[in-house]
Amino acid sequence: MRPLKSMISADEALDIIMSNVRTIEESESVATESADGRILAMDVRASYNVPPFNRSAMDGYAVRSSDTSGAHADRPKKFRITGKVFAGEKGSIEVNENECAEIATGAPVPEGCDAVVMVEDTGPVEGEKGTVMILRSVGSFENVSLAGEDIKKGETVLKRGTLLDPPRMGAIAALGVHSVSVLKKPKIGIVSTGNEVVPLGRELEESRIYDINSYTLSALVKRNLCEPVTYGIVEDDEAALRAVLEKALDNDLVVLSGGSSAGERDMLADILGKDVLFHGIRIKPGKPTLFAVYRGKPVLCLPGFPTSCLMNGYLFLAPALRKMASAPERERKIVKAKMGQGVKLSKGRVKNVTVRLENGYAYSVYKESSTITSLARAVGFITVDADRDTVEKGEEVDVELFSW
Amino acid sequence: MRPLKSMISADEALDIIMSNVRTIEESESVATESADGRILAMDVRASYNVPPFNRSAMDGYAVRSSDTSGAHADRPKKFRITGKVFAGEKGSIEVNENECAEIATGAPVPEGCDAVVMVEDTGPVEGEKGTVMILRSVGSFENVSLAGEDIKKGETVLKRGTLLDPPRMGAIAALGVHSVSVLKKPKIGIVSTGNEVVPLGRELEESRIYDINSYTLSALVKRNLCEPVTYGIVEDDEAALRAVLEKALDNDLVVLSGGSSAGERDMLADILGKDVLFHGIRIKPGKPTLFAVYRGKPVLCLPGFPTSCLMNGYLFLAPALRKMASAPERERKIVKAKMGQGVKLSKGRVKNVTVRLENGYAYSVYKESSTITSLARAVGFITVDADRDTVEKGEEVDVELFSW
Numbered sequence: 093m094r095p096l097k098s099m100i101s102a103d104e105a106l107d108i109i110m111s112n113v114r115t116i117e118e119s120e121s122v123a124t125e126s127a128d129g130r131i132l133a134m135d136v137r138a139s140y141n142v143p144p145f146n147r148s149a150m151d152g153y154a155v156r157s158s159d160t161s162g163a164h165a166d167r168p169k170k171f172r173i174t175g176k177v178f179a180g181e182k183g184s185i186e187v188n189e190n191e192c193a194e195i196a197t198g199a200p201v202p203e204g205c206d207a208v209v210m211v212e213d214t215g216p217v218e219g220e221k222g223t224v225m226i227l228r229s230v231g232s233f234e235n236v237s238l239a240g241e242d243i244k245k246g247e248t249v250l251k252r253g254t255l256l257d258p259p260r261m262g263a264i265a266a267l268g269v270h271s272v273s274v275l276k277k278p279k280i281g282i283v284s285t286g287n288e289v290v291p292l293g294r295e296l297e298e299s300r301i302y303d304i305n306s307y308t309l310s311a312l313v314k315r316n317l318c319e320p321v322t323y324g325i326v327e328d329d330e331a332a333l334r335a336v337l338e339k340a341l342d343n344d345l346v347v348l349s350g351g352s353s354a355g356e357r358d359m360l361a362d363i364l365g366k367d368v369l370f371h372g373i374r375i376k377p378g379k380p381t382l383f384a385v386y387r388g389k390p391v392l393c394l395p396g397f398p399t400s401c402l403m404n405g406y407l408f409l410a411p412a413l414r415k416m417a418s419a420p421e422r423e424r425k426i427v428k429a430k431m432g433q434g435v436k437l438s439k440g441r442v443k444n445v446t447v448r449l450e451n452g453y454a455y456s457v458y459k460e461s462s463t464i465t466s467l468a469r470a471v472g473f474i475t476v477d478a479d480r481d482t483v484e485k486g487e488e489v490d491v492e493l494f495s496w
Numbered sequence: 497m498r499p500l501k502s503m504i505s506a507d508e509a510l511d512i513i514m515s516n517v518r519t520i521e522e523s524e525s526v527a528t529e530s531a532d533g534r535i536l537a538m539d540v541r542a543s544y545n546v547p548p549f550n551r552s553a554m555d556g557y558a559v560r561s562s563d564t565s566g567a568h569a570d571r572p573k574k575f576r577i578t579g580k581v582f583a584g585e586k587g588s589i590e591v592n593e594n595e596c597a598e599i600a601t602g603a604p605v606p607e608g609c610d611a612v613v614m615v616e617d618t619g620p621v622e623g624e625k626g627t628v629m630i631l632r633s634v635g636s637f638e639n640v641s642l643a644g645e646d647i648k649k650g651e652t653v654l655k656r657g658t659l660l661d662p663p664r665m666g667a668i669a670a671l672g673v674h675s676v677s678v679l680k681k682p683k684i685g686i687v688s689t690g691n692e693v694v695p696l697g698r699e700l701e702e703s704r705i706y707d708i709n710s711y712t713l714s715a716l717v718k719r720n721l722c723e724p725v726t727y728g729i730v731e732d733d734e735a736a737l738r739a740v741l742e743k744a745l746d747n748d749l750v751v752l753s754g755g756s757s758a759g760e761r762d763m764l765a766d767i768l769g770k771d772v773l774f775h776g777i778r779i780k781p782g783k784p785t786l787f788a789v790y791r792g793k794p795v796l797c798l799p800g801f802p803t804s805c806l807m808n809g810y811l812f813l814a815p816a817l818r819k820m821a822s823a824p825e826r827e828r829k830i831v832k833a834k835m836g837q838g839v840k841l842s843k844g845r846v847k848n849v850t851v852r853l854e855n856g857y858a859y860s861v862y863k864e865s866s867t868i869t870s871l872a873r874a875v876g877f878i879t880v881d882a883d884r885d886t887v888e889k890g891e892e893v894d895v896e897l898f899s900w
Contacts, residue, residue: 124696128715142868145702149866179732180691182703198692198800200703242867249869257900258715258809259871262802265711266868270697287584288602292528293674298549299586299604307669311532311662328583396602398666405662462553463646464546464670465653467663496661 099372102442106408108369109383113390113412116344118276124264127256130274131418136250141240142266146201150210150235153192153224157207160229168225170217177202201236208235253418277319278416281340282309284325285350286396291325304398304464305349312405315496316413330359341389344416347409350396360393374478376441377461378404400461403444425493429454434485442478446470447491454491503776506846510812512773513787517794517816520748522680528668531660534678535822540654545644546670550605554614554639557596557628561611564633572629574621581606605640612639657822681723682820685744686713688729689754690800695729708802708868709753716809719900720817734763745793748820751813754800764797778882780845781865782808804865807848829897833858838889846882850874851895858895
């Protein structure tokens with residue numbers, strides 16, 4: 093058995109990983125309705141003006157603004173109505189001096205008109221059909237959305253690398269674009285290792301445990317804009333590990349769980365050999381973590397214990413996934429809290445202690461790195477320095493909230 | 497033409513909507529690997545202990561802890577090795593007084609043993625195979641994860657209503673559950689109305705605009721754990737509107753855009769008649785918004801202008817969707833900023849002014865409610881009281897960041 097040697101700090105580990113994963117540049121075309129949440133692979137340029145025509149912003153009367161000069165509630169001006177323009181109709185209504193056209197919101201402003209008086213600023217003419225009283229003067233282009241006011245033809249509306257969200261989906265739809273080029277999702281090969289690990293749904297023989305890490309890591313991968321490709325469970329057997337690695341290297345990154353601690357059967361370090369960039373991080377949980385660039389592909393070996401695995405997935409894998417996917421960096425949400433209990437820890441490594449929050453107090457929910465409930469009951473974690481072995485009750489702590 | 501009457505405040509509007517949408521109780525079964533991001537419809541109870549057996553937490557030597565009493569680096573104790581236990585193997589190794597079994601992390605602790613000495617606390621015996629020096633005494637259950645330590649058989653691990661995330665997926669996987677009962681996604685019927693609106697991809701005739709709202713609303717609906725069901729574009733024709741409403745009422749809520757302002761062709765208010773609970777909100781953008789409960793189903797009519805539509809979708813529809821889906825309430829993220837420019841506004845309604853942020857300064861990106869770029873260029877918005885018509889340059893403002 094070999095103890096882990098030459099461990100590095102969490103910051104060093106993250107730096108090494110981040111500088112050894114590449115951003116995926118390949119693109120694919122998707123229907124606009126499926127593009128939300130994807131990253132644009134192209135600049136979106138406007139081939140139309142939006143709106144494409146001078147459009148009424150109000151229900152009211154289209155006029156030549158100069159004709160309304162001096163109109164006032166006490167001194168209304170009478171206009172002859174020459175017709176009606178509805179939204180979606182081109183119409184061919186003529187409007188001359190002291191004439192107007194009834195117009196609906198969204199309808200094109202008739203030629204010759206340069207403004208709309210809104211219906212609230214008009215009144216009927218007693219006993220006289222086909223006319224309207226204008227009660228307020230309007231300036232040029234008042235209540236009119238000019239052609240190209242929203243988006244000008246030729247303008248770059250959205251740049252390559254933009255993460256699409258509902259309003260940006262709207263900008264694409266405004267241009268009539270029915271399919272868009274988005275960056276391909278990085279493919280992440282996921283392998284669980286260990287003779288004791290069995291798939292869900294199977295009867296559990298004694299000495300066996302279910303495969304947790306494939307599920308937590310797949311969910312993490314999807315939430316970070318990548319696509320998981322799972323390879324099931326592989327036994328601690330060198331030939332089997334080599335074979336699955338061979339297949340999984342088709343992906344842009346491979347993440348394995350288990351098989352990277354100091355045990356006799358831990359063969360991954362041997363297989364990856366000289367391509368290992370680090371083995372062991374000075375943190376708890378998550379020490380037996382290994383990273384290699386093997387045949388040009390990043391390979392991350394996480395501990396088999398589910399909380400160690402997912403915690404390091406959160407700390408080291410997720411930022412790498414986001415870089416590969418061109419996704420914006422994850423926001424760190426930190427809240428102040430007081431410890432509701434004292435916590436005894438060990439010295440020597442930086443400790444990430446998972447906590448729940450209650451009335452502004454933080455309580456440790458951390459049991460062992462082997463217990464998934466250490467994470468499934470947590471809202472976040474506190475980080476305790478390597479040289480400290482206690483957190484005092486009542487101590488003020490920074491809780492980093494998980495942002496899965 | 498009818499001006500909007502009896503407008504209500506944004507708070508009143510939200511209250512009315514929220515108290516008239518129901519939480520969906522129906523469930524469906526999904527494979528565990530597809531369950532992330534869904535809401536549990538059942539309590540998840542443990543039918544196994546996790547771990548199911550006393551498990552070694554370390555690579556090392558399983559012992560009877562009492563035999564190690566007094567062991568120390570200066571006073572090591574010699575133990576006979578009776579065998580090896582690997583993870584996934586039941587084994588039948590016997591360990592008696594001053595004996596031990598080599599054991600791997602995750603392997604079942606042999607009967608009779610109650611602790612594991614980690615490999616770092618042992619040493620070889622010079623020239624003597626089959627024995628090991630124990631350099632440190634261990635307490636009962638040291639380095640052993642007891643059966644049920646993570647999850648006890650019979651325990652409720654996750655409650656109905658839990659939003660599944662990676663660690664909670666892990667808790668389900670730990671129990672071997674390969675399919676879970678989750679709440680059905682509320683179905684939301686989406687209808688765009690207006691003679692001027694055309695589908696994406698079609699050539700744009702003059703006086704027409706593309707359908708933006710189906711795309712922004714569908715994305716919003718998906719992001720709030722509901723399922724959009726789109727009905728395309730319907731002309732401003734009473735029979736056509738009645739027909740599409742008939743179909744769309746199959747869903748749990750119907751949202752229409754367009755056709756709710758004061759225009760002659762705005763027929764929705766007439767169709768919904770006495771079932772209208774409000775028509776008009778004292779906000780800008782988004783005034784011509786209507787809500788009804790029609791044949792027992794909530795029907796929300798949003799303005800046709802894309803920024804009005806999506807802004808009200810954000811403010812009024814999203815909270816309703818989350819209630820229907822049993823999703824946690826949206827977190828409001830508010831940051832302080834100084835206005836980088838003065839903004840002129842109108843009095844009479846509460847204004848939501850969309851802004852971008854730059855170096856701690858907020859700049860309005862709001863043009864008109866008709867312009868989608870008023871939202872597509874924004875990171876959030878400031879809310880300005882009804883009786884104010886300016887925001888001063890340098891004024892401190894609260895910017896609510898969008899959380900799409």
